[in-house]
Ligand SMILES: Nc1ncnc2c1ncn2[C@@H]1O[C@H](COP(=O)(O)OP(=O)(O)O)[C@@H](O)[C@H]1O
């Protein structure tokens with residue numbers, strides 16, 4: 001191949017001097033995974049700002065980005081951090097409780113057909129209960145401190161975790177389970193040394209879904225009963241007709257979800273790099 | 282001598298699985314004796330019960346009929362002196378070559394000692410993977426992964442090696458090379474090998490004896506010594522009597538294939 005390409009016979013006569021290879025613009029943009037979405041986002045903000053000015057949209061319908069930024073300063077930083085901390089705390093505790101509860105249940109579901117027959121329909125029923133509708137009841141039963149909010153968060157974050165963990169625990173190649181049995185190893189090591197590590201990619205996809213759900217859970221709980229927290233702040237601001245301020249709260253929530261999601265992704269990349277799809281390593 | 286040197290013994294073994302569409306007879310009246318340090322290939326169409334034969338020998342399941350014995354003891358559970366190599370290497374993707382090879386120690390005893398690491402170095406060198414100890418399975422070719430699978434099976438120094446179509450996922454060239462290397466390993470450290478395959482050339486190249494099985498229900502239809510001395514090479518494989526033997530095996534296999 002290379003030899004024939006070098007032979008003078010094959011050299012094309014009329015071809016002009018080669019320009020340095022240049023990719024089309026779209027290809028070059030695709031090669032910039034961070035820049036491209038940022039550009040899109042900035043463009044959207046500019047359009048948004050322009051639209052609100054050109055069409056004089058009232059700020060209670062759609063506040064301009066600049067008005068939303070002003071909304072941030074309507075509240076002191078200390079108050080902001082109190083709100084953020086209240087929501088973050090409930091989201092994280094609910095998330096951790098969901099992880100702690102779903103793991104043993106997933107192990108039971110994966111290991112025992114009896115348990116999966118007995119428990120799975122029940123889990124599906126629980127999952128089908130609209131948590132938003134149950135939230136007021138839970139608040140009445142459990143009072144108004146963190147406990148009911150954690151329970152509501154837990155209920156929302158729990159199901160995807162159980163499903164992904166169970167799927168992961170059952171995804172182990174049967175040969176490895178046979179290897180484990182042929183070694184007559186203790187049962188628990190089949191879980192800790194084979195099934196759980198094998199489930200890591202599945203567990204992390206569940207963890208990523210659930211962490212954003214946990215934020216939603218905390219906010220839903222605050223909508224029902226709270227005197228602090230971003231969810232409470234948004235509801236309160238809306239009821240006072242301070243929409244730019246409510247939008248600022250929304251921005252904080254989005255940032256919180258994104259950061260939590262990225263933190264989970266980062267944990268996977270740091271501690272379980274082998275569990276990532278190959279091209280992303 | 283005689284019975285005393287039998288490593289594996291199947292007496293009138295039958296295996297019936299309960300399935301949703303009723304009982305399925307995977308093995309029927311299987312009688313088979315494999316002498317110590319004999320290399321036996323089991324040849325048969327897929328679904329004829331070859332893996333079941335291997336699992337019964339490994340003590341991973343008990344026969345529904347008859348008796349399976351290893352060293353004249355009925356097999357009631359997995360034994361320490363039996364190693365298994367699977368069709369896919371099924372390595373732990375998060376563990377490097379060394380940790381995969383020492384995994385049996387870690388899994389069985391909970392820890393990997395200095396002696397274990399010495400033994401691992403030995404078997405890793407034996408399968409030609411010296412220098413690759415720190416690689417992850419995803420960084421190895423299919424052939425190298427299967428070498429790790431073999432090293433893992435050899436790690437506990439089993440007397441009996443059960444291999445379930447170990448090279449069938451490899452490309453033809455790698456497959457031949459692995460066959461010759463397996464023979465070298467086996468000659469350096471003799472073991473009783475039950476080698477399952479559906480490749481006739483592979484069975485002829487490797488085995489002292491070839492067992493041919495019929496499609497469901499799995500029965501033994503022929504049990505033939507390979508007319509070839511050792512050591513073996515490609516020219517020996519081209520000898521006319523070996524070609525005739527391979528052709529005979531092919532006929533046996535085709536005759537046993539159910540009509541379409
Ligand atoms: N645990 C099991 N339960 C039900 N059927 C099984 C089981 N294991 C194997 N079989 C069936 O027994 C037959 C033989 O299987 P196997 O020994 O795996 O065949 P081979 O390895 O020759 O392809 C197949 O029809 C398979 O579907």
Ligand SMILES: [Mg+2]
Pocket residue numbers: 331332333445
């Ligand atoms: Mg098989």
